[in-house]
Amino acid sequence: MRSVPPLAFTYPGGPLVRRHGPSGYLDVQSFRPWLRDEFSFRCVYCLVREQWGKRLGEFDLDHFEPVASSPEASLEYDNLVYSCHACNLRKGKRQVPDPTQALLESAVRVHLDGRLSGLTDEARRVIAVMGLNSANLVRWRLTWMRIIDICQKTDPDLFASLMGYPDEMPDLSVLTPPSNTRPEGVERSYFAMRADGSLSDGFIV
Numbered sequence: 001m002r003s004v005p006p007l008a009f010t011y012p013g014g015p016l017v018r019r020h021g022p023s024g025y026l027d028v029q030s031f032r033p034w035l036r037d038e039f040s041f042r043c044v045y046c047l048v049r050e051q052w053g054k055r056l057g058e059f060d061l062d063h064f065e066p067v068a069s070s071p072e073a074s075l076e077y078d079n080l081v082y083s084c085h086a087c088n089l090r091k092g093k094r095q096v097p098d099p100t101q102a103l104l105e106s107a108v109r110v111h112l113d114g115r116l117s118g119l120t121d122e123a124r125r126v127i128a129v130m131g132l133n134s135a136n137l138v139r140w141r142l143t144w145m146r147i148i149d150i151c152q153k154t155d156p157d158l159f160a161s162l163m164g165y166p167d168e169m170p171d172l173s174v175l176t177p178p179s180n181t182r183p184e185g186v187e188r189s190y191f192a193m194r195a196d197g198s199l200s201d202g203f204i205v
């Protein structure tokens with residue numbers, strides 16, 4: 001029997017299809033608001049959420065193809081993923097399968113003891129290379145599974161805060177990248193959806 005994955009650590013239901021396509025920026029930090037929205041304010045590897053920490057500085061803009069090996073891709077939006085600092089450090093120049101395609105709900109089983117099992121070769125490789133089953137990460141994951149579970153049962157406000165969207169989400173409509181290959185994505189940003197009332201249940205899962 002397939003167990004229900006713990007709520008806070010459910011990987012995306014399908015491969016990432018990017019909504020945004022800013023280009024022409026001359027510095028990587030200009031991509032940050034787009035990547036925050038693109039990756040739903042979570043680390044693409046370990047799923048730690050902005051809402052669980054103190055400040056945005058804990059998140060990095062990870063060059064999926066390292067700058068050292070692909071300098072021409074250093075300012076390409078599609079080569080950037082949103083990653084916590086710890087995962088970005090761990091990745092360094094390591095080669096891993098693309099997490100936006102490999103770490104999917106159907107490819108990663110999240111066990112109640114905090115471990116992950118990869119159900120595909122690519123998912124297994126990301127988990128191994130990124131150390132997602134290290135003792136530290138399994139303990140951390142289990143801790144947060146328990147916190148979220150307790151909050152869901154006893155503290156709806158804290159549950160909503162920990163599982164919901166940040167208060168401060170970027171308004172992408174006011175940004176002016178030199179060009180944007182997917183301008184229609186701005187209307188589907190979380191800021192825009194909250195403004196027009198279409199941000200369904202308010203939880204990021």
Ligand SMILES: [Zn+2]
Nearest residue numbers: 043046084087
């Ligand atoms: Zn991470």
